[in-house]
Ligand SMILES: Nc1ncnc2c1ncn2[C@@H]1O[C@H](COP(=O)(O)OP(=O)(O)O)[C@@H](O)[C@H]1O
């Protein structure tokens with residue numbers, strides 16, 4: 001379901017606004033520093049409870065404000081209002097869905113499936129496995145209903161095992177209990193991830209094929225523990241070395257997606273532009289699989305689309321977005337670059353952010369920009 005209302009206060013340089021985005025393509029233009037990325041950041045906070053620009057949400061609060069409040073509404077009957085508030089002095093987030101206070105960010109994630117494509121997106125390929133694991137688990141979480149429960153149980157068992165390792169009391173009995181629990185849920189997680197991968201691969205290959213025909217690009221899931229051994233044996237036999245390290249070295253918490261080309265890591269072979277296309281294909285494929293398996297659609301946040309993509313690739317990319325039923329927020333400095341990319345019958349809303357007299361960003365529908 002698309003967002004049909006966005007109302008933000010106290011976010012970066014943006015003046016408070018109350019906006020009616022369109023259900024499909026929303027184009028946002030404006031000069032550098034006007035607040036385009038901040039708008040996407042606000043939607044990201046709304047759906048993920050965190051920013052993609054800073055680990056400290058406090059930094060996203062406007063210098064002059066005590067709190068940031070991001071409020072959205074999902075269209076539907078009934079429509080679902082929801083929001084996140086972060087006060088400068090209170091590190092805990094206040095989250096609400098349909099008036100009810102919620103404690104878990106996963107409730108927001110479940111409500112608003114988001115995909116972000118920004119100029120940092122290529123980092124998915126070159127950065128730490130945790131980013132790729134997050135990508136993988138986003139897909140599994142939205143498609144496989146018992147994943148969250150399995151993941152929470154495995155994480156709890158892992159925490160207990162790590163605590164026993166660190167506090168040096170190698171009580172075999174409790175160690176065995178937690179290892180048994182960890183093995184059970186790790187195997188469940190592995191099965192769910194594997195099933196998801198089997199469904200994801202063909203969708204990814206088809207999406208990539210349209211964007212960037214690359215012979216021999218390989219996307220492989222690695223489960224996080226030795227493929228020839230049982231996790232139970234690895235844990236039991238590895239207690240001493242794990243104790244020296246102070247943590248559990250193998251398990252689903254170490255899973256990764258390996259992206260290779262010609263038997264080498266793809267980042268070593270591909271240009272930045274090609275990396276961006278591979279990552280775009282991964283993220284488009286996530287949304288396509290979500291639509292195909294659950295009928296739900298993602299909201300895409302696309303910051304500075306033109307960067308690094310030539311005209312042909314921009315068009316193919318937008319073509320995929322048009323074929324999906326998703327809602328898109330897409331930014332660019334240059335308004336014309338954005339408008340030329342779509343078919344004339346594509347439902348589209350345009351917004352512009354301009355600097356107000358005080359340097360704040362004022363976000364308005366494009367036709368009201370002069371008022
Ligand atoms: N906490 C804050 N309070 C007020 N202004 C901020 C804050 N953090 C950043 N800014 C300003 O917000 C502006 C918006 O930045 P950004 O959203 O990145 O613009 P754009 O994407 O349009 O180039 C920048 O000029 C920046 O200096």
Ligand SMILES: [Mg+2]
Pocket residue numbers: 036037038303304
């Ligand atoms: Mg920006």
